[in-house]
Amino acid sequence: MKIIIAGNGKVGVMLTRQLSAEGYDLTLIDANHKVLEVSEEKYDVMSVQGNCASMEVLDQAGVREANLLIAVTNADEVNLLCCMTAHGMNPDIHTIARIRNPEYTEQIYKMRELFALSMMVNPERRAAMEIERLIKYPGFLKRDTFAKGRVEIVELRVDAEHKLCNVALNDLPNVVKCKILVCAVLRNGKAIAPDGNFVLREGDRLFVTASTNTLTQLLKQLGIITHKAKRVIICGGGRLSYYLAQLLLKNGISVQIIEQDYERCRNLANLLPGASIVNGDASREFLLDDEGISDCDALVTLTGVDELNMIISLYGSSCGVPQVITKLGRLENNTMLDSLDLGSIISPKELCCNTIVRFVRAMKNQTGAALAVHLIADGQVEAMEFLVDEGTKYCGRPLKELKIKKNVLIVCISNGVRLQIPNGDSSFEKGDTVIIVSTAGKAIYQLNDIFEN
C-alpha cells in the first residue's frame, strides 16, 4: 500500500517509524530538507521537499497512485488544503488530517463530510479524553478500552507494600477475588509474558485484562482507595488543558489552571467560566503550595516543556498528591523514566499515531483486520481486538486443543452480554470479539495469524 505522509514533525516521524516497520511504501513531504534527510537515512522511505498543498509537490510524491495521505503538518489549514488537493487529483485516495484548533472541534464532523476526509485526528482532544478517564479511575497508570468499552487492559504498578507484591500468578484469584488475567509484566524495561509460577516483585508494572465492571472491585480488593476526584490542578494552559478542563467541568470536578502568559489566561478565563485560572509560573513551589497542591485530588502537568512537567510532577508526588499525570511531548524513552515518580504518562503524539496506525491496518486488510490495536508496556506488547467471522479457523474448538503461536495470548472472548476471561475449555464462535495480546512484536494482522501453521 502506498502512503504519503505530509509533515515530518514529531507525529510524522513516529508514524514513519511505525509504518515503515510494517512494510508500507512511504513517501514523506516536508518543507525542510534537513529533517527529510534524517528520516531518509534512518528509514526505508522516499522524500519530496516542498509545500505539501501544492499540486506539483503532490504529483512528485506520487499522489495519483497513492492509497492514503496523512497530513500532519503543524498548520490545520495546510493539512486540510493538502487533503482536499490530493482528493481533487486522485478521487480514490483516503485522507487523514490532523486538526487541533479548538475553534474547529465543533464542526469537525461537518468538515469531514464537506471535504471528503476519511478521518480527522485531534491529538490534544484524544489526550484530554484519556486523562479524563484516568482521573475517573485513579489507581491505574493507563487504561486501554476494547469491545466497545466493556473490556479494559489496565496498568498497575506493584509497590513494596502492595498486596500483590511477592504473589505468584497462580494465587492471584485468591488475593483479588475477581476474574482477571495478567497478560504482560514489564520488569526492568523488558516485557515478559508470564506463566502461572511467575512471582510479582516490587517495581513490576502489570497489564491486567478485566471487564470494566470488575475494575472497581479490583481496586477495592487491592486496597487502593478510590474516591471521586473533586479538585484537579492543571499546570500549563495550552489546547490540551482547555479540552481537559472542559471535560472535567462537565463532570462537576473543580479545575485550577496555572498558566504563565497573561493574555492566554484571560482567553482561558473567557472560554472556561467555571474554572479558576491562575496567572503564574507553575515551576515555583510556593505558587503550587498557595494553590493547595497538598490536598488536591489530582495534578496534571501539561506545559509545553517535558522537563518542567517532570519536575512539577515529582514535586506533586512528594507532596502526596494521590494522582499525578505527566504529559510528555518529545520524550519517548520510558524505560529511563520508570524509576521516577511521575505517575501516569500521557503522550499525545503516541495516541495520535496509534489512532492513525489502527486506521491504516484496517484499510490494508478490510476483512479480518484488527478492530482496535493498542500498544502497551512501552510499545513492546500489542493488544488487539478481532471479530470472528466466516474466515476464522477453529470456531467452536476448545482453546486447549489449538496450537497458538508462542508469545500470543487470548485474554478475552466477548459476545454481546457474555464476557469471559478464557481458560483451556473456552472457545470462540462466529460473531464473537476476541482480544489477544502479543509480545512477538510483529506479523499479526488478522486473527488467523495467531495460529501455528
Add this chain to the structure above:
Amino acid sequence: MNYKMMGRFIGYILLVEAVFMVPAMLISLFLQERESCRGFMLSVCATLVIALALLGISRKSKKNFRAREGLVCVGISWIVMSILGALPFYLSREIPSYLDALFETVSGFTTTGASILPEVESLSKGMLYWRSFTHWLGGMGVLVFVLAISSAGAKNTGFTMHILRAESPGPKVGKLVPKMKQTAEILYLMYILLTILNIVFLLIGRMPLFDAVCTALGTAGTGGFGIKNDSMAGYSPYIQNVCTVFMLLFGVNFSCYYMLLIRQVKSVFQDEELRLYLGVVAGSILLICINLRGFYATVEETVRHVAFQVASIVTTTGYATTDFDLWPGFSKAILLGLMVIGASAGSTGGGFKCARVLLILKSLRRNVRKILSPQKVQVVRVNGRMMEENVLENTNAYLSAYVIILFFSFILVSIDKFSVTTNFTAVLSCFNNIGPGLEAVGPVCNYGGFSGFSKLVLILDMLAGRLEIFPILILFTKSTWFRH
C-alpha cells in the same frame, strides 16, 4: 563499529560471488578446459568457505548500522571481492603472478578494462567469460544486487541508503520508489533487459554466441575487456555500430529509463544532464571528424571509427576499433577531455560524471556573477530545481579529492621509466575506469610493463574511481577505526 553486521553483509556478498563463479566453471567444464575448471572449483570452494565462516561468526549480530559502517562495508567488500575474484586466474595458472591476477580482477569489477595480458586469445573460454562477467557485476554494483535479492533492504532501516549512495555514482543519489529493495530490483531488471537486447542485436549481426555474450556483458558494465587481441576491430561495421549505440545507452542515467517506463517522456528530454551528455558526444564526434579529414579512406569509415571511439571513451568502456594513438594531437586532446568528463551519474560508467561537470560549471558561473554583484543572492538550479548548498560543497570537495589523487598517483607511477604521457594517461584511464590510455598504454598495448608498485597504485586508483573516492579514502582514515 558493528563488525558482526559488516561481516554478515560481506559474507552475503561473497556468497553471491561464489554463485556467480559457477556459470564460468560450467563453461570450462563443458569445453573440457581442465586447468581452468580446476581453478574455478577451488576458487568457488575457497569463497564459499570464507563466506560461510563469516556468516557463521556473525550469526547473532545487532541490527544497528550507521553511515560509517555502510561506507566502510562498501569499501571492504569491493576489496575482498576482488581478492577472491582473482583466485581463478591465479589457481588455473593462466595468470601466473597473483598481483597481475588481482589487477585484472579489479580492472574487471571496477569496469575499467585495463589488462596486463599481452594477448587474450590464449586464455580459456571460462576465464574470458569470468573476466567479462566481472564487468557486468561491477557495473551496477554487487551490493545493489544483494539489496535486490536479500531482505536486508526490507528491514526497518535506512542504512541501505548509505550503500546505494556509496556504490551508485553521482552527486545526488536517490531512490526510484520508496522501498530500497524495489529500487534495486527495478535497476537490475532494466540492466538485465538492456543487456539481453544488446546480445540479441549482436546475434543478428552473426556474432558467435559466446562473443556476443561476453561483448554485451562488457558493454553493459561499460567495462571494455575484449575477447580478441584487437578488441572490436575485427568485427563487422554493423556489430561495431551496435556497440557504439549500446555503449552510449549504458552511459545514460538509469533513472531516465525508469522515467520512460512510467511514461514521463517529457522530463527525460528536459533533463539537463542528458542534454549535456549527448551534446558532449555529438560535439566531440563532429570536431574529431573534421580533424581527421583524409585519415581514413571514406567518410563512412571515419564517422564509424570516431563515433565508436568517442562513445567508448566518454562512457569509460574502453573498447577500440582502431588505434587512436595514431590520431593527430587535437583529436587525442579531445579524447583526454572525454576521459575526465565520463558518463552520466546513475549509469554504469565512470569518470567525473556529467552531472558534476554541470554543477561545477553552474556554480562557477554563479561565483563569477557574484564578483560583479556581491549583494545579489543567487541559487544554482538544475532541471529547474534549486540545488542545496551542501550538494555543491560536496561536488567541489569531490573535485579537490579527484585532482589530488590524480596528482599523487601520477607522481608515484612516474617512478617507472615511462614517458609522461604514458604515466599520466595510465593514471587517468585507471582512475576514470576507462582502460586504454595513450602511447605505451594505448589501445593496442597493455599494462603488463608496469612495476608491481605501480600496479598496486593503479589498483587503488581503479577502486577509488569506481566507488567515487570517499568509500576508499575513509578506509585509510584513522578516525574510521578508532573513536576519539
